[in-house]
Amino acid sequence: MMLVTLLVIINKLMDIGMVESPLVRRVFSGRSVTVADNGRINLKALRALKVSREELFEGLREHGIRNLGRVAHARLETSGTSSVFRNRGTVCGLALLPPHTAHSPTPLRLASRFCSACGSPADLDETICTQCANRTFAAAAIEPDEPP
Numbered sequence: 001m002m003l004v005t006l007l008v009i010i011n012k013l014m015d016i017g018m019v020e021s022p023l024v025r026r027v028f029s030g031r032s033v034t035v036a037d038n039g040r041i042n043l044k045a046l047r048a049l050k051v052s053r054e055e056l057f058e059g060l061r062e063h064g065i066r067n068l069g070r071v072a073h074a075r076l077e078t079s080g081t082s083s084v085f086r087n088r089g090t091v092c093g094l095a096l097l098p099p100h101t102a103h104s105p106t107p108l109r110l111a112s113r114f115c116s117a118c119g120s121p122a123d124l125d126e127t128i129c130t131q132c133a134n135r136t137f138a139a140a141a142i143e144p145d146e147p148p
Contacts, residue, residue, distance in 0.1 A: 029078045036060070036074040039093045041118045043132050049076060053117065057096045060084060067143040068119040069093020088145065094119045095141035112140035 017024035033045050035056055046056060056074075063084040065071060069091035074084045094114040113122055117134035128135055 032075045032077045036071045039069040043118050067093045092142050113137045
């Protein structure tokens with residue numbers, strides 16, 4: 001019984017400390033992390049979180065994102081959930097759905113492509129991504145504006 005009381009007291013002190021002190025809150029709760037910004041993947045953050053690119057894409061698709069260009073800002077929160085803020089208007093970026101999927105974005109007919117690892121735009125003559133040194137690229141996909 002004494003042990004249970006002690007655990008309840010420690011838990012309450014931690015709750016008070018997290019409300020009162022940013023340092024205590026950061027130690028016990030951590031910080032949210034930006035995993036994508038302006039249609040580009042933060043590969044360094046994914047490696048630190050031990051999250052694969054495919055897991056990120058899955059989470060974005062769960063938010064209804066079909067094109068990386070639609071992502072204005074995506075964060076992994078301390079609770080383990082994700083927050084995604086969308087770009088409005090027609091967007092161009094890396095498709096998150098396989099080409100054979102019925103609802104995949106239309107590939108662009110223009111001379112445009114994106115790094116398949118981080119989503120950064122690349123010129124046709126580039127052989128290495130300037131952001132992440134990846135050597136594989138995917139055709140750009142365009143997605144019309146979403147309905148409000």
